[in-house]
Amino acid sequence: MSLINVRNLTFAYDGSYDNVFENVSFQIDTDWKLGFTGRNGRGKTTFLNLLLGKYEYSGRIDANVAFDYFPYPVEDKSRTALEIVADIHPDYVYWELLREFSLLDVSEEALDRPFDSLSSGEQTKVLLAALFLKENNFLLIDEPTNHLDMGARELVSRYLSAKSGFILVSHDRAFLDRCVDHVLSINRATIEIQQGNFSSWMENKSRQDHYELAENDKLRKDIKRLNEAAARTSQWSDEVEKTKIGHGVPDRGYVGHKAAKMMKRSKAIENRQQSAAAEKEKLLRNVDSMESLKIGQMRYHKHQLAELDRVSIFYGDRKVCENVGFRIEQGDRIAIRGNNGAGKSSVLKLLLGEEIKHEGEVRRGSQLRISYVSQDTSHLRGNLSAYAREHDIDESLFKAILRKLDFSRTQFEKDMADFSGGQKKKVLIARSLSEKAHLYVWDEPLNFIDVLSRMQIEELLVQHAPTIVFVEHDREFHERVATKIVEL
Incomplete structure (x- = not known):
């Protein structure tokens, strides 16, 4: 040791x-x-x-x-x-x-x-x-x-x-x-x-956060009280200053001297109050916020959105999976599960309408709008504002979701190519959540994403119940989110 x-x-x-x-x-x-x-x-x-x-x-x-x-x-x-x-x-x-x-x-x-x-x-x-x-x-x-x-x-x-x-x-x-x-x-x-x-x-951590949030409330009340007291003191000193120039004042020299003393005293009190408020602000606690996220889901006009019927997928001449069949109905949260190389990502791409060598039927509803999160983040370049315009999403909503996922405002000015792996995945998820869609298709969305953000995303999916098909290897995420499992 x-x-x-x-x-x-x-x-x-x-x-x-x-x-x-x-x-x-x-x-x-x-x-x-x-x-x-x-x-x-x-x-x-x-x-x-x-x-x-x-x-x-x-x-x-x-x-x-x-x-x-x-x-x-x-x-x-x-x-x-x-x-x-x-x-x-x-x-x-x-x-x-x-x-x-x-x-x-x-x-x-x-x-x-x-x-x-x-x-x-x-x-x-x-x-x-x-x-x-x-x-x-x-x-x-x-x-x-x-x-x-x-x-x-x-x-x-x-x-x-x-x-x-x-x-x-x-x-x-x-x-x-x-x-x-x-x-x-x-x-x-x-x-x-x-x-x-x-x-x-x-x-x-949860126990400590609960305690510190209570302490934060007390500190914020103290800060508000001190700031209000400082504002009253400042107003009082201004009122005293005005007495030097009133009409009918017999001795402006005396009043001026008295006002100056009171002004100096009130300013000292104000400075002490402002200093105390600043010190209190430094004590605000070490709590990681986990604010609720929003999603731009739309309701589809039919109960069934899509269906795979006896689908087999091929890589070249090799059949990687066969007789895959499932329906996607309104509110389903479907996890596609299987070993690496079992064809999970290919199933998702078939749903997107991509050309994948297969047998069987893939049926998608008319005018179905799908939002897709891919595994790959290597294409992310440039700034977030341009990315929002490129994908025709509300920039304010997009950035608000990123803020809730712990992006600092300084990150908004950086090139996405310089983001960490987890931050890049958050960009893809925030974009998807900002898109108006009937169906969300996510391929390993949680790679590199921190635990607290995973919990926020879980809470969102459970609370708002969008229709989603996903591939993800995080067992906790599966157990909390999935309503159906398709095993390849």
Whole structure:
């Protein structure tokens, strides 16, 4: 066991006026299984990069361990998986690698295949196995679940629960619960570490937020009272000043002297009141707001919106799924489930009317308006105002939804290409929520999106009950949102 000591850490990106971290201090035990959580854009990946020595900072990070990062950057994916393993850990022992593979349900045959021929889930497992073979290293695992289906997530979480000595960035609540014993959270104004899994951290946070919201109400009342008192004092001093120039005043010198003394006194009182109000404002608490979202849903003129009837989908000559059939009726929230490569995204694209090689019937209602969220965010460039105009949506509503999803106003001025992965997905979701549509089709909408935003989106879908078909591997999201499940 050793410790990672972070003392008075302060960091800002070049050209930015805002610090990502400011005088942050905490301590991490290298035996911990540490879950790392916080809103998108708060600096989780930045902190991992600081541990890796990628940026200059002020303060100190003292650690007697070597750090490794997941996902390991694979430059030439045409090489075999075994060659990639050798790059990561030249001194690996073959039987130990096979032991890790068996725990992760990866076949030995995968080692001889080109890395890019492996599925995304297999690539994730190969990299994790190779990195955990390196003893005495502290592993920084950055969002490993984004390319894992539900079954693979459960398998990898069991694998990680048997390991120790890592920081895990993930927004999948069930995944975190299964494999961490401490939680490091970047809050609105603090960084905290708690013992326990994600659920115990969330319970404590909810309790603390409830207390701090009550304290906020008291502070706001005090601030309002002090500001009103300062305004009355200012008005009083103005009234005193006016007495110097009234008609019939026998001795303006005396009155002026008296008024000046009273003016000075009232200004001192006013300054004290304003200063007290400012100090109270600094105490407003460290609560992450979770405001309710809105959706631009329209009611379709028929009860049934679309139907797939005995559909089989082909990738080239290979049939990936067959006899898929389901109806989409008003108010349905349908989850499409299946392993990676089972054709989930292709089913969604058929609903959108895209040309996908298939057999069977796809029937869509006339004049059906569909809003689509894709997995891909690489096309996002330029500013948010231009994006809103391009998609013919209400810019004010679009930006209001982003604000509720924890976008700061400074983000509105930035190029979307510079947003974090989670912020880009929020742009796609906010655009979809702003569109007038009968049916929402979302393909893995929660990739990279923080836990609190996921909970806001869940609440929206349950409360407003739009008709939606989605692919998503977050088990909690499935259980809370889906009214029907289609298994491929």
